[in-house]
Amino acid sequence: MDVDEDRQLSGYRPPFGSHLSAWTGAALAVLLLSADLGVASATSAPASRPAPTAAPAATTRFNGPGQAPDQASARLMARVQRRRIEITGERTDSTTTWAEPDGSTTVETFTGPIRARDRDGTWQRIDTTLQEVGGMVRPKLAAADIAFSAGGTGKPLAQVQRGRQMLGLSWEGALPRPRLDGPTATYPGVAAGGDLVLTALKEGLSHHVVLRRRPQGAVEVRLPITSGGFRVKETSDGRLAWQDGKGRTKATAPVPVMWDSSLDRLSGGPAHQAQVSVEIDKSRDGSEQVLVLKPSPEFLARPDTAYPVTIDPTDTLMGPVTDTWIQYNDYPTSQRGSSELKAGTYDGSAKARSYLKFDVAKYAGKHVLDAKLRLYSYYSSTCATSGTGVKGVEVRRITSDWDPSAVAWSNQPSTTTTGAVAITDAKGYNSSCPAGHNTWDIDAIGQAWANGQPNYGLRLAGVSDTDTYSWRRYRSANHVAGAHDPATEPSLTVQYNTRPGKVSQVSPLPQAATNDTTPTLAGKAVDPDGNTVKLTFEIWTPTGTTALTSGTSPFVASGATTGWAPAPPWRQAPTNGGRRPTMARTPAANGPPGRPSPSTRQAPGRPPSPPTTSPPSNGQERRTAQAGSRDRSPSPRPRPTWRTSSTRSTAETGSISPRPEPRSPRN
Incomplete structure (x- = not known):
């Protein structure tokens, strides 16, 4: 890792909200205790985490990288040092994962790579700053092998290779030595009154011609294609696609366009633009395809065209x-590869929408605590964040598949309003609201993915196509300025907790019987993250339709037994001499009042209650019909018999029953 990344990760950044740091995990168990007239159950609820028994002194500071190679050591370091610790063993080209001090996990994901492996196989930040190496111009580190000509003849103008796949462009004639500026190489004077400009992207390249002055006649730019087995095809909507021998698209380019240097005050873009005519020709010897660009002579000759x-x-x-x-309607087809993203409208006619997709596999099946989409807004049509007509930009979950290269205004994927979030933040208009990050809190969308909804990504669009205050321009994954800074790229940051495992019933044992009217209910559960666990218990009627009372255990170590003893009176059991007690209850589904027969409507996963026997009296010893436990009742006043009929267990962190306890940060 380079020094900048080490420095960034060395300080603890607290979780998104204080409500997130108070609890680690809970387990859900339904423990069913049946007697003649009752059923008991147990569920879980979020709760405040107990204060640590020992904590570092308030003045203790931990310097150096906040990193650990694996999850277990990262979690331990995070708790001891009270700062987030990156799990370096879980790095990918587009994700970073941290263990948080409260036991949760945070993963930050980008729409494109932010790092690549160097020659030693170590992850390093991408740096597209160009330098001359071995007679070619190359970026310092990119996600693909990118090379530009250092000038002269007989060499490719540019080529991109990834694995065994390669595509490139050539130039007909000699090239001057390029001027290098960050990720850009400029070859001056090679076109009719203009320069050829190449830019190294993280996974490819951008190339264009800049005409410095008005040409005297028609302009034609010819770029021979050296594609390593690929053939270029113009699609029906005008895009360019590099396809292999089986017709599979391996690289794409949007519909070519051109623009002048005038500025439209509303959109922040050029005032004049037009599409560029494209032809795919053959080289003189017929061995290569040639990409031929023909800008409109009328556009170039217009008096108001600004050079x-x-x-x-x-x-x-x-x-x-x-x-x-x-x-x-200016850019009706995908602008994949663009250095920006757009959303909203600036005049009620031009409307932009952006599409993004992130890797969400990390938190499949998890309990999402917080999910934030963040984009860097560098241009806004206003500073206004409220008022008449201000509706903002909305994020929706996409519900159908789409191709980032082929999406078009006439071919958009479907979306859902469920979980949609809109914000009116305005940044990038002037010094009163300078460029900065816009953030959407999309917890519901993150949880939908975690629960198994297909991940087709997100759509950004104005809430209203007539809200001219909604126009925004954001940095994309392809915005490069040499040394890479992912802070301005689209990112999705999700904090989650792993749900505890299935609860094991400890006492009373299944099918056991007891005369204890205040039994201690006990169970245990394992948290996969090693966090502390607590159980919440509920006592239900025999039919499983009404909860009578509930209680919670204290937090205990993962896998340790914990329990709860219901305090009387959680039932009513008046005695009448030696006669059988009666208790307030929900009537049974079947059978006469006073003694329910096994219900035909059982609690989920619960078999019918076993038959009961008459309660003991006069100190006589008896055995229950179903269990090996025995009961001695020396008192002449009989007590009811309680039996365990079954256990239902699920993993349900955050289940609220009967209500969540307040959660406070762990200090």
């Missing part, structure tokens, strides 16, 4: 970057 004019920002990607945008 310089940029022609064809063709972005060629060979990786899974999954953010893009479309706009009616």
